[in-house]
Amino acid sequence: MNALLLVAHGSRRSESNEEVAELAGRLAERAEGRFDIVKYAFLELATPSIPDGIEQCLQSGADSVSVLPYFLARGTHVVEDIPEQVAIKQKQYPDTDIHITPYLGTVAELPDVLLKLTE
Amino acid sequence: MNALLLVAHGSRRSESNEEVAELAGRLAERAEGRFDIVKYAFLELATPSIPDGIEQCLQSGADSVSVLPYFLARGTHVVEDIPEQVAIKQKQYPDTDIHITPYLGTVAELPDVLLKLTE
Secondary structure (H helix, E strand, C coil): CEEEEEEECCCCCHHHHHHHHHHHHHHHHHCCCCCCEEEEEECCCCCCEHHHHHHHHHHCCCCEEEEEECCCCCCHHHHHHHHHHHHHHHHHCCCCEEEECCCHHHCCCHHHHHHHCCC | CEEEEEEECCCCCHHHHHHHHHHHHHHHHHCCCCCCEEEEEECCCCCCEHHHHHHHHHHCCCCEEEEEECCCCCCHHHHHHHHHHHHHHHHHCCCCEEEECCCHHHCCCHHHHHHHCCC
């Protein structure tokens, strides 16, 4: 089974974390047929952590986990912190496909998406 | 003339700020016919500031400025800080249409855009 793990920064504001949980729910609806499991995790300030989120996917039966960084810029979080957290589980489960996808800020369609906000 | 001002957080990393400048360039191409002017500004840590970005739009001949928050969560930056910065120019130019659009995190198409990253 394929799992998608949406990884956000995490906030002290519970409302921001709930926005991520809600987005993961909408993602699950749209991902039907592509991902059997959709969960979310936070880099910091909120739970579940990234390793715990990956573990949740594996416990749900995933044999492949795509970790999707919900980040706009190619900063330290994207380049170092998320890979470090994911590596913990990659080492623990060397025979499982656990990989990181490109981050949100790289999506070619961003200009069109942004223009929708001005309609 | 209509102007679109993309407002990002701003980073100490110049590469992150350049990503925003580059995105504004792509936005300008896609916005043809809708916006005559497309510029960018930063809430903090980088220039131009939001008031300076709005001023640039007006000096370029804009009589309407749409300020678009390039933010994912409805946090303090979106709810308080950006409106405060925009209000400086709204007070200075009471007869000009200077308004804030919904922020990126509200776009209904986000799940589909995120799924493209997993292809």
